[in-house]
Amino acid sequence: MAKDITIYTTNTCAYCVMVKKWLKAKDLTYQEVNLDEHPERQKEAFEASGQLAVPVTVVTKKDDSKEVIVGYNLAKLAPAVA
Amino acid sequence: MSETKKKIDAHSHRIWDVIMVGAGPAALSAAVYTSREDITTLLFEKGAIGGLAAVTDWIDNYPGFPKGIAGLELAENLRLQAERFGAYIELGDVMSVKRSGDHIELDTTSGPFKARAVLLATGSDWKKIGVPGEKEYFGRGVHYCATCDGAFYRDKRLAVIGGGNSAVQEAIFLTRYASHIDLLVRGDSFRASEVLQHELKKHTDKITVHLNTTTDEIVAVDNKVDHVVGTRKTTGKKVEFPVDGVFVFVGLEPNTQFLKGSGVDLDEIKLVKTNGHLMTSVKGIFAAGDVRSGATMQIASATGEGATAALEIREYLDDLKK
Numbered sequence A: 001m002a003k004d005i006t007i008y009t010t011n012t013c014a015y016c017v018m019v020k021k022w023l024k025a026k027d028l029t030y031q032e033v034n035l036d037e038h039p040e041r042q043k044e045a046f047e048a049s050g051q052l053a054v055p056v057t058v059v060t061k062k063d064d065s066k067e068v069i070v071g072y073n074l075a076k077l078a079p080a081v082a
Numbered sequence B: 001m002s003e004t005k006k007k008i009d010a011h012s013h014r015i016w017d018v019i020m021v022g023a024g025p026a027a028l029s030a031a032v033y034t035s036r037e038d039i040t041t042l043l044f045e046k047g048a049i050g051g052l053a054a055v056t057d058w059i060d061n062y063p064g065f066p067k068g069i070a071g072l073e074l075a076e077n078l079r080l081q082a083e084r085f086g087a088y089i090e091l092g093d094v095m096s097v098k099r100s101g102d103h104i105e106l107d108t109t110s111g112p113f114k115a116r117a118v119l120l121a122t123g124s125d126w127k128k129i130g131v132p133g134e135k136e137y138f139g140r141g142v143h144y145c146a147t148c149d150g151a152f153y154r155d156k157r158l159a160v161i162g163g164g165n166s167a168v169q170e171a172i173f174l175t176r177y178a179s180h181i182d183l184l185v186r187g188d189s190f191r192a193s194e195v196l197q198h199e200l201k202k203h204t205d206k207i208t209v210h211l212n213t214t215t216d217e218i219v220a221v222d223n224k225v226d227h228v229v230g231t232r233k234t235t236g237k238k239v240e241f242p243v244d245g246v247f248v249f250v251g252l253e254p255n256t257q258f259l260k261g262s263g264v265d266l267d268e269i270k271l272v273k274t275n276g277h278l279m280t281s282v283k284g285i286f287a288a289g290d291v292r293s294g295a296t297m298q299i300a301s302a303t304g305e306g307a308t309a310a311l312e313i314r315e316y317l318d319d320l321k322k
Helices: A014-025 A039-049 A074-081 B003-010 B025-036 B071-084 B146-153 B165-174 B194-203 B299-321
Strands: A002-009 A031-034 A056-061 A066-070 B015-021 B041-045 B088-091 B094-100 B103-108 B111-120 B124-126 B157-161 B180-184 B207-210 B213-221 B224-232 B238-242 B245-248 B252-254 B285-287
Touching: A002 A014, A002 A039, A002 A074, A014 A074, A014 B071, A014 B088, A014 B146, A031 A039, A039 A056, A039 A066, A039 B146, A056 A074, A066 A074, B015 B025, B015 B103, B015 B299, B025 B041, B025 B071, B025 B111, B025 B299, B071 B088, B111 B299, B146 B165, B146 B245, B157 B165, B165 B180, B165 B194, B165 B245, B180 B213, B180 B224, B194 B207, B224 B245, B285 B299
Parallel strands: A002 A031, B015 B041, B015 B111, B041 B088, B111 B285, B157 B180, B157 B245, B180 B207
Antiparallel strands: A002 A056, A056 A066, B094 B103, B103 B111, B124 B252, B213 B224, B224 B238
């Protein structure tokens, strides 16, 4: 089970909307970092994912280990939050 | 668990009247028609609801919106309208489809499902150019979604590859971030509409157009995209474009890989063949939108085909009852 979920998004990213929609459907809460509103945090998203892309979802698990999922990738998202 | 999910789970054992694979403009339009007539309708979407339309910055040629509409907003409107009449959308992937007796079985990431009819509306994805560096730097300098990843290129130099509507539209979108864009067009002219070409001319301060220019390689230095190597077709000379990122919009390829073994006939470019009733070679399986052979790859045609497919499906389901 996830202890914390953070999603890095932009205003125009449809896949970001999908990740949020999917998490809501699973009744999971998350924090959103909108990189259009906070461009100074782009480096943080890049360092987490190694990619210049959104959505980046960082799942922190109960043992504080982290899993990072780039894009709307249900095959990776589902086990990460399980 | 959401109410929608509970309802889908509660009905997962049943035979749906129609299951639609994909939830882009074609399927969502079809779902408006079918669910409005109490035809039980379930859609599976593995990507963005609204398909590629949802990740398109701005849509200027969809009828009914005189000032144009954001792709994301159009997708959301289509979703709301379909759900208003009772269509269910499941966020998941369909791995296989096959006819079994009097119904069709679908193997999905949410488990097995059955339907009396199926609509294939999986659309297309962006085609790759297949040059060195493209695969290696995907997501780290090479991108296919400007609305997703453009924000990482504030005050940076970009190359946009392609000469069609998408390439021109997205290049214009990227001017809000990039300091400069080299637009590399392989042909000697644009395939983009006159309207978009006219719009492009308003951005000559940021966009430089290079016609007759191939893209041969995306080169990185210290693991970061550094420049694009191309060839001027008119002179045969190599040219280099210093860039921080590359956005590729060179056409579409159909999402039909999951149909292997289904018995659904595809054409030579792997689009789904249909008859005059939009039915495929497998009874009860229909196709509409960009994935259909002969489609014009326009959102307006996709919604029209979706409506047509829905009416054909209704007729097919009525015939089954006789």
